Amino acid sequence: AVIGDVGLAITQSMMLTGLFQYGVRMWADIENKMTSIERVFEYVNIPTELSNASAIANWPAAGKIIYDNVTVLNYNxxxxxxxxxxxxxxGEKVGIVGRTGAGKTTLVSALYRLHKSKGNILxxxxxxxxxxxxxxxxxxxxxxxxxxxxxxTIRSNVDPKAxxxxxELWNAIETLNLSPVVKSLDQIVLPNGINFSSAEKQLICLSRALLYKSKILILDEVTSSNDGNIDELMRSIIKNYFKDITVMVIAHKLETILYMDKVMVIDQGLLVEYDQPETLLNNHNSQFHKMIESTGL
Known part of the structure; x- marks a missing residue:
């Protein structure tokens, strides 16, 4: 009888262990599902963007940008x-520089009204x-x-509105030296463009900008790759094909903005310098001069 009781106890304890493990798995699964529900509620509670403002014909015609005492806020x-x-x-070309997290991308994203802000952007x-x-x-x-x-396809990515x-599509593709990569306009683009390199994806997106000719163009770290040919190509494209377009370039490599009309230095959310690169370089006390000096350029 004692042996039977011991066997029964062992059998029951093994069953309890299995039930305990199952309970832990279910609890972890519930926690994961609750996290998903929290994310859903987070998006549900975001205020709907108002888009019932005016639609002005042929706007913008020039591409002049003015920030007037603008303060940008996060969701808190x-x-x-x-x-x-x-x-x-x-038509001015402006380079934007600053340390990581200084607010460079936030500065240009304010143009899209992606953040709450005070002041006026015109x-x-x-x-x-x-x-x-x-x-x-x-x-x-x-x-x-x-x-x-x-x-x-390449066609639907370069010209989504047909x-x-x-x-015209081939002209844009060839201008950006994409002919060795793009063999056909009906060439398949896999999910997230995994069959193209990071630089090639940027150039394909840039070909869209070449076609649509927006009066304002923002390039966010577009020359951050280590390909010197890409840097040279970008300088040529901006000079020859975007000469009448206002271009804002968020720069990772300082040498890519030395040819800009003006340079903007952002530090800890403040605009600390804004002038022609030659003027800032000649001022040995300027942050831009010190940044260039530290890179050995």
Whole structure:
């Protein structure tokens, strides 16, 4: 009887161990599902963007940008950028530099009204809060650092609105030296563009900007790769094909912005310097001069 009791106890304890392990797995699964539910509620509770503002014909016509005492806030109403004021004339090329986390990307994303902000941002003397969101965003071109290609074809990625002829598409592709990579406009693009390198994805996105010719173009760390040929190609494209377009370049490598009309230095959410690169370089006390000096250029 004693042996039977011991055997029964062992059998029951093994069953209890299995039930305990199952309970732990279920608890962990519930926690994961609750995290997913929290994310859903987070998106549900985000205020809907208002897009019922004005739609102005042929806007922007020039590409002038004015930031007037702009402060940008995050979702916790903490200040990311503080009291930013500057003016970019139509067709100017402006390089934006600063340490990681200084607020460079936030500065340009404010143009898209992606953050809460105070102050006024004007494009061609029109406050962007008075512009229909869809119109605003489709008229500001951007090539992000992590360019995304959509599943489909080269044609659908370069010309998503099907506005251009095959000849125009090929002209943009060849201008960017993509012919060795792009063999056909119907060439398949795999999910997230995994069949192209990071630099190639940026150039494919840039070919779209070449076609649509937005009056304002933002290049976010677009020359951050170590390919010197890409850097040289970008300088040539900006000089020859975007000469009438206002271009803002967020720079990772300082040598890529020395040919810009002006340079903007952002530090801890503040605009600390904004002038021609030659002027800043000749001022030995300027942050830009010290940044260039530290890189050995």
């Amino acid at each position: 109403d903490q200040e990311i950028l503080k009291n930013i004021s500057f003016k970019i004339d139509p 494009i061609d003397d029109v406050d962007i809060t008075q512009i229909n969101l869809e119109l605003l965003r489709e008229n500001i071109g951007i090539i992000p650092q992590d360019s995304t290609l959509f599943t489909g 506005k251009f002829t095959d000849a």
